[in-house]
Amino acid sequence: MDGTAGRAAGRPVDDALDRSRLGPGLYVHIPFCARKCWYCDFTAYHHRPGRASRYVDDLMAEIRLYAADDAFASVTFRTLFFGGGTPSLLEPGDFCRLMACLRSSFRLDPGAEVTLEANPEDLRQDRLEAWLEAGVNRLSIGAQAAQDRLLAAAGRVHDWRAVEVGYRRARQAGFANIGLDLIFGLPGQTRDDWRETLERVLALAPGPPEHLSCYGLQVEEGTLYGRWRREGRLRLPAEEDEAAMYRHAVERLAAAGYEHYEISNFARPGFRSRHNLNYWADGDFLGLGAGAWSHWHGRRWGNQRFLGPYARALAEGRRPVAEVDEPPLKTRMADALMLGTRLVEGMPAAWFVERFGQTPEEAFGPQLADLAGRGLLERAGGRIRLTRRGLLLANEVWAALL
Numbered sequence: 001m002d003g004t005a006g007r008a009a010g011r012p013v014d015d016a017l018d019r020s021r022l023g024p025g026l027y028v029h030i031p032f033c034a035r036k037c038w039y040c041d042f043t044a045y046h047h048r049p050g051r052a053s054r055y056v057d058d059l060m061a062e063i064r065l066y067a068a069d070d071a072f073a074s075v076t077f078r079t080l081f082f083g084g085g086t087p088s089l090l091e092p093g094d095f096c097r098l099m100a101c102l103r104s105s106f107r108l109d110p111g112a113e114v115t116l117e118a119n120p121e122d123l124r125q126d127r128l129e130a131w132l133e134a135g136v137n138r139l140s141i142g143a144q145a146a147q148d149r150l151l152a153a154a155g156r157v158h159d160w161r162a163v164e165v166g167y168r169r170a171r172q173a174g175f176a177n178i179g180l181d182l183i184f185g186l187p188g189q190t191r192d193d194w195r196e197t198l199e200r201v202l203a204l205a206p207g208p209p210e211h212l213s214c215y216g217l218q219v220e221e222g223t224l225y226g227r228w229r230r231e232g233r234l235r236l237p238a239e240e241d242e243a244a245m246y247r248h249a250v251e252r253l254a255a256a257g258y259e260h261y262e263i264s265n266f267a268r269p270g271f272r273s274r275h276n277l278n279y280w281a282d283g284d285f286l287g288l289g290a291g292a293w294s295h296w297h298g299r300r301w302g303n304q305r306f307l308g309p310y311a312r313a314l315a316e317g318r319r320p321v322a323e324v325d326e327p328p329l330k331t332r333m334a335d336a337l338m339l340g341t342r343l344v345e346g347m348p349a350a351w352f353v354e355r356f357g358q359t360p361e362e363a364f365g366p367q368l369a370d371l372a373g374r375g376l377l378e379r380a381g382g383r384i385r386l387t388r389r390g391l392l393l394a395n396e397v398w399a400a401l402l
């Protein structure tokens with residue numbers, strides 16, 4: 001078990017949401033995939049080992065640039081997250097030298113949560129052992145659905161059997177903190193499919209995952225699904241079916257002992273994602289890699305998304321930053337409130353006061369009163385939170401703050 005996550009078990013919510021203990025976080029982006037999924041709008045490159053090795057060289061150059069800056073070298077990072085893309089595609093040798101570079105360049109808390117996003121087909125013995133050896137203590141597996149026809153219709157490269165086999169191997173290798181990502185609202189998905197997906201996930205051997213993310217499908221322009229929607233060829237479940245799937249997840253997972261702690265996220269006690277909690281707490285994080293975003297002391301910046309400009313900047317000894325965003329105070333306050341109210345228990349109002357020197361009511365009094373009057377938002381126990389209805393209409397709530 002990830003020792004630190006384990007120590008969080010049974011802690012009262014206020015303690016688990018102690019903002020000063022969440023961050024800062026370190027995010028490393030690996031933009032390669034075996035194949036593009038049909039719903040995905042991330043910038044992802046077709047994976048080739050040589051190309052990925054050169055990218056790791058570039059990442060290490062970026063790491064050293066930031067490590068030469070005392071603002072980053074002097075802090076202790078509490079979480080490290082390898083996201084993508086598909087980080088599990090990296091060859092073990094490339095992953096280990098990347099990890100060694102991170103460890104020798106930055107201070108990583110000895111109890112840090114270290115997460116790797118993995119696709120089921122990459123959960124092979126050699127890789128699992130290399131990840132554990134390098135210090136990864138949490139896996140986030142993209143499972144998505146338990147029906148092979150739905151996986152195939154989403155452009156996924158694996159079937160459900162690969163999820164079962166890979167998951168069992170990960171457990172046997174020694175991973176004691178595993179999360180699965182699932183999607184509801186897929187084309188052709190029925191309420192029964194979704195129920196069956198949850199049942200199969202809960203029945204995974206040798207025991208169910210510690211964490212589940214259940215995302216409603218978003219159809220984005222620029223994806224194959226987006227094109228099919230324009231052409232009238234995308235057959236999505238009805239809105240009421242999608243809402244029923246979400247409600248079923250909330251009820252079924254609560255009955256199975258999971259805490260519903262964020263709109264889309266469920267965890268066994270003590271296994272909330274600390275890296276993501278820091279995002280929702282509007283905390284500081286440093287993002288490395290092509291297309292990665294950073295947030296540090298109210299300033300945000302995004303890296304070059306494409307590999308060419310990213311590598312060129314580093315070859316010239318420059319940080320590969322493409323855009324800097326220094327939003328006005330009101331926008332930063334609205335963003336903090338939107339992020340914090342993603343938490344089902346609500347955002348401690350103290351977070352807001354600590355950050356901005358005023359209460360949420362002083363900043364957004366009329367909007368909060370209106371939303372409370374409509375039964376979408378409430379104040380309870382020093383926190384501001386979405387009501388059950390507000391959870392289903394979260395986008396409407398947040399639009400009112402902008």
Ligand code: SF4
Pocket residue numbers: 032033035036037040041042044084085086119142
């Ligand atoms: S594996 Fe993940 S990042 Fe890659 S295309 Fe599929 S959904 Fe997108």
